[in-house]
Amino acid sequence: MATIKDIAARAGVTATTVSRVINNRGYISEETRKKVTQAMQEMNYQPNELARSLAKAHSNTIGVIVPHISHPFFSKMISALESAAAKRGYKILLCNSKDQPEKETEYLDMFISNRVTGVVMASRDVQIEKFHDLKIPIVNFEREENTEAITIQCDNEQGGALAASHLADCGCRHLLHFGGIVGRDMPADRRADGFLRVCRERGIEGEVLLSDRLSYGSMHYESYIEKGLLEHPETDGIFASSDLIAAQVLQRLYAMGKRVPEDIKVIGFDDTVIAGITTPSITTIHQPIEEMSELSIAYIDRRRKGEMVPNVTTMPVSLVVRGSA
Amino acid sequence: MATIKDIAARAGVTATTVSRVINNRGYISEETRKKVTQAMQEMNYQPNELARSLAKAHSNTIGVIVPHISHPFFSKMISALESAAAKRGYKILLCNSKDQPEKETEYLDMFISNRVTGVVMASRDVQIEKFHDLKIPIVNFEREENTEAITIQCDNEQGGALAASHLADCGCRHLLHFGGIVGRDMPADRRADGFLRVCRERGIEGEVLLSDRLSYGSMHYESYIEKGLLEHPETDGIFASSDLIAAQVLQRLYAMGKRVPEDIKVIGFDDTVIAGITTPSITTIHQPIEEMSELSIAYIDRRRKGEMVPNVTTMPVSLVVRGSA
Numbered sequence: 001m002a003t004i005k006d007i008a009a010r011a012g013v014t015a016t017t018v019s020r021v022i023n024n025r026g027y028i029s030e031e032t033r034k035k036v037t038q039a040m041q042e043m044n045y046q047p048n049e050l051a052r053s054l055a056k057a058h059s060n061t062i063g064v065i066v067p068h069i070s071h072p073f074f075s076k077m078i079s080a081l082e083s084a085a086a087k088r089g090y091k092i093l094l095c096n097s098k099d100q101p102e103k104e105t106e107y108l109d110m111f112i113s114n115r116v117t118g119v120v121m122a123s124r125d126v127q128i129e130k131f132h133d134l135k136i137p138i139v140n141f142e143r144e145e146n147t148e149a150i151t152i153q154c155d156n157e158q159g160g161a162l163a164a165s166h167l168a169d170c171g172c173r174h175l176l177h178f179g180g181i182v183g184r185d186m187p188a189d190r191r192a193d194g195f196l197r198v199c200r201e202r203g204i205e206g207e208v209l210l211s212d213r214l215s216y217g218s219m220h221y222e223s224y225i226e227k228g229l230l231e232h233p234e235t236d237g238i239f240a241s242s243d244l245i246a247a248q249v250l251q252r253l254y255a256m257g258k259r260v261p262e263d264i265k266v267i268g269f270d271d272t273v274i275a276g277i278t279t280p281s282i283t284t285i286h287q288p289i290e291e292m293s294e295l296s297i298a299y300i301d302r303r304r305k306g307e308m309v310p311n312v313t314t315m316p317v318s319l320v321v322r323g324s325a
Numbered sequence: 326m327a328t329i330k331d332i333a334a335r336a337g338v339t340a341t342t343v344s345r346v347i348n349n350r351g352y353i354s355e356e357t358r359k360k361v362t363q364a365m366q367e368m369n370y371q372p373n374e375l376a377r378s379l380a381k382a383h384s385n386t387i388g389v390i391v392p393h394i395s396h397p398f399f400s401k402m403i404s405a406l407e408s409a410a411a412k413r414g415y416k417i418l419l420c421n422s423k424d425q426p427e428k429e430t431e432y433l434d435m436f437i438s439n440r441v442t443g444v445v446m447a448s449r450d451v452q453i454e455k456f457h458d459l460k461i462p463i464v465n466f467e468r469e470e471n472t473e474a475i476t477i478q479c480d481n482e483q484g485g486a487l488a489a490s491h492l493a494d495c496g497c498r499h500l501l502h503f504g505g506i507v508g509r510d511m512p513a514d515r516r517a518d519g520f521l522r523v524c525r526e527r528g529i530e531g532e533v534l535l536s537d538r539l540s541y542g543s544m545h546y547e548s549y550i551e552k553g554l555l556e557h558p559e560t561d562g563i564f565a566s567s568d569l570i571a572a573q574v575l576q577r578l579y580a581m582g583k584r585v586p587e588d589i590k591v592i593g594f595d596d597t598v599i600a601g602i603t604t605p606s607i608t609t610i611h612q613p614i615e616e617m618s619e620l621s622i623a624y625i626d627r628r629r630k631g632e633m634v635p636n637v638t639t640m641p642v643s644l645v646v647r648g649s650a
Binding site for chain 2: 044061068069070072075076078079082083086091092093094095096103110114130133219244247248250251254272273274277278279280281
């Protein structure tokens with residue numbers, strides 16, 4: 001691979017001059033600049049980003065940890081983060097924690113070793129303090145607030161309220177919410193709060209069920225759904241905490257001979273690719289994943305430049321009416 | 326952040342000794358090793374991976390370029406690549422090309438600048454020659470063979486044949502294949518070859534339709550499907566080139582009042598999360614994405630060590646029978 005010295009020799013200038021052209025520093029005549037860039041093209045020169053990163057003490061890389069890459073919510077989020085990062089000249093180092101604390105710790109250490117500019121964490125928040133000490137900004141994406149991290153979330157309470165209101169408006173009187181995970185405290189739990197508040201206000205029945213961790217990990221909610229529907233046969237409106245759960249609710253209702261939306265109405269959450277491709281398509285709460293991802297990268301970028309960024313940012317959600325309610 | 330010098334001072338040894346411990350090189354007494362590692366723990370030392378990479382001339386990073394991160398096929402592939410890479414101590418640098426050649430070129434240059442160990446390319450193959458010259462192994466993942474790359478693909482011909490055979494076995498006589506993209510030559514086109522071969526052998530009708538690039542980019546195939554079904558009203562068996570297309574075929578058939586699988590049978594391709602969550606669930610051709618991803622990383626690793634790897638690897642596919650056929 002051609003080095004700066006090789007370029008200098010070919011262009012007939014000093015290595016310092018070549019370095020100035022590459023880093024756009026100091027005065028360089030137009031003629032010299034042309035000679036150097038031509039030599040770089042001819043010799044197929046690629047500046048060594050590792051060496052440049054070392055000089056800068058960070059690497060223009062943003063570490064991303066998610067619990068399940070192939071879960072539609074996280075796929076959409078990763079895609080949006082990559083777009084936002086590329087726009088600002090950052091690269092994405094992607095890690096899948098599978099929700100295991102030891103993997104998260106390992107990845108976070110790897111991020112520090114690689115001098116990442118910042119971290120977006122959609123898995124649990126371990127080791128936040130270490131990042132705080134090292135002044136590496138860390139974004140908590142739809143995870144519990146933490147004073148040492150930048151929290152970006154959607155208005156989950158509003159989402160639960162919107163879902164319950166729409167079901168009530170559709171004439172439902174016995175609502176069921178397939179909600180968060182037993183024993184985990186997550187912003188998504190606020191969906192149940194908004195749901196229950198509206199049920200009380202409208203004087204209708206509202207029941208909240210929690211799933212086990214196994215279902216979340218495997219993305220299979222069949223037995224959770226089956227049990228919930230068996231124990232609540234009067235249900236005429238369902239609010240599921242993700243489009244993935246909603247799709248599996250549709251499958252179960254079909255198997256039971258129930259028609260959607262005629263007999264039972266179903267609302268999902270997230271507005272991922274899944275909501276648009278089921279039969280019927282899923283009425284859902286749109287989570288502004290693109291905007292939240294854009295903010296995550298923008299805040300890391302601003303923090304790096306020493307600018308102030310909000311500790312907690314809560315973005316609005318909206319109801320998207322499709323076929324299921 | 327603590328440096329090697331700081332560790333040396335605390336442990337009461339020279340910087341060279343600390344470096345030896347970190348890199349596990351040369352003779353070090355057990356006592357000295359203990360002193361150094363204890364000092365590292367106490368001072369919260371993280372080796373600078375950038376500096377280590379620079380010394381090694383590559384960065385233990387594998388660049389991955391896909392055309393659509395949030396497409397279920399690519400989500401599953403990225404997840405599998407990340408697992409396989411983590412097992413071998415590699416990190417994933419993830420890029421979304423959106424199928425734009427200029428973005429692909431830009432990302433590949435970025436990979437070279439970052440001294441990646443290898444590249445997995447599921448977008449188009451531009452600039453392959455440059456990587457070949459630099460001896461950076463590049464894997465073509467379900468892309469056309471290229472003598473300068475390592476090609477890993479599934480047996481698409483077999484997949485098309487399996488789909489047509491199963492539809493014929495189910496009693497279908499008028500088959501329709503929603504296939505590849507107009508004007509693109511991709512391994513997936515072989516699915517149509519296998520499909521047509523079996524139609525001929527079994528003496529049944531088989532028609533192949535191609536979609537435009539816009540549908541592929543947006544993941545919306547509605548008008549392509551609607552037109553195909555209108556022009557072929559006799560169709561009783563459909564083979565779609567992805568589960569995503571198959572799900573949208575189910576939606577259209579439902580809107581037309583056709584029952585699946587009673588009136589029309591539908592088979593998808595890929596076996597992604599989508600196939601399991603539609604109503605009815607999708608009978609599909611399982612593509613061994615995990616195994617193909619595992620091989621991609623293994624071959625890059627072996628090539629880096631100077632070992633020989635196959636130019637072209639074609640993995641078998643299998644039929645997964647669910648509700649739609």
